[in-house]
Amino acid sequence: MKKTLLFISFIIIFILSLTPFIFKNNHTTTKNNNQNYDALLKSNNFNLSLKDEYFKTYDTLKNDLNNNYNITTLTLNKINYPNFLSAYNDTKQYLIINNIPLVNRIYGLDKDFIPSNLVSVENVDYIKRDNEIMLLNKEALNAYQQLYNVAKTKNINLTIFSAYRSYEKQATLWGESLDPNNKFLALPGHSEHQTGLAIDVSTREIGLTNHLFNTKVFQFLKQNAHKFGFIIRYPENKSNITGYFQEAWHLRYVGDIAEEIYNSNLCLEEYLYYNYEIPIFL
Numbered sequence: 001m002k003k004t005l006l007f008i009s010f011i012i013i014f015i016l017s018l019t020p021f022i023f024k025n026n027h028t029t030t031k032n033n034n035q036n037y038d039a040l041l042k043s044n045n046f047n048l049s050l051k052d053e054y055f056k057t058y059d060t061l062k063n064d065l066n067n068n069y070n071i072t073t074l075t076l077n078k079i080n081y082p083n084f085l086s087a088y089n090d091t092k093q094y095l096i097i098n099n100i101p102l103v104n105r106i107y108g109l110d111k112d113f114i115p116s117n118l119v120s121v122e123n124v125d126y127i128k129r130d131n132e133i134m135l136l137n138k139e140a141l142n143a144y145q146q147l148y149n150v151a152k153t154k155n156i157n158l159t160i161f162s163a164y165r166s167y168e169k170q171a172t173l174w175g176e177s178l179d180p181n182n183k184f185l186a187l188p189g190h191s192e193h194q195t196g197l198a199i200d201v202s203t204r205e206i207g208l209t210n211h212l213f214n215t216k217v218f219q220f221l222k223q224n225a226h227k228f229g230f231i232i233r234y235p236e237n238k239s240n241i242t243g244y245f246q247e248a249w250h251l252r253y254v255g256d257i258a259e260e261i262y263n264s265n266l267c268l269e270e271y272l273y274y275n276y277e278i279p280i281f282l
């Protein structure tokens with residue numbers, strides 16, 4: 001009996017002696033969770049009244065996604081802008097994320113927006129039109145000239161059909177369009193061509209037709225454009241986000257991130273949404 005009591009006492013003392021560790025462990029766990037949320041809490045766009053939603057979404061994403069994406073950014077964007085990736089929101093103006101202008105059916109440019117670094121297209125083949133000088137962003141042109149030269153070595157003679165397009169020019173095109181729900185043509189202010197960073201590229205033989213998809217020219221663009229800072233802007237299966245049917249010829253210059261976008265299989269909207277905190281807009 002005495003022995004049993006002694007044994008029970010030992011057990012009780014043993015359990016009590018563990019208590020601080022149990023508490024300590026609990027404490028550490030809580031602290032780790034807070035540390036996980038630290039980046040969220042420090043974010044400019046963190047809205048305290050949505051705190052619980054952020055934390056819940058963060059935990060879900062953490063379990064569902066591998067580490068290819070910035071989970072903090074994605075959490076914030078998902079809660080702050082749940083309809084961002086829908087191509088059919090009300091139109092808004094000006095969205096530049098990390099120096100990358102996003103122009104689509106929702107986000108547009110002002111009537112007076114003219115890019116500052118436009119230069120005349122030269123040293124490459126392009127379609128000359130009366131009373132029109134073809135213009136393109138300087139950096140984009142330099143990059144395209146390299147792409148053009150590499151294509152030449154593969155007996156592909158690329159031609160630019162369209163580059164910078166002013167608001168007025170886009171308005172004229174829209175006026176000429178018979179279909180108001182045209183899924184190829186953008187409203188004035190909502191054409192990427194107004195940024196000076198977009199080009200329509202094909203060969204003179206093929207032109208801007210869907211036949212381009214079935215040619216080695218498209219295969220070449222698909223496999224090489226990103227090496228020179230361009231992305232195929234309207235890829236397959238992304239129409240619900242980009243707002244445009246798949247387009248083979250429309251290239252958008254994005255610079256260094258082209259490689260990452262290419263590897264991620266995301267369209268530009270998704271890439272920005274997954275990787276950058278969307279700035280607060282009205």
Ligand SMILES: [Zn+2]
Binds near residue numbers: 162198199249250251
């Ligand atoms: Zn285009």
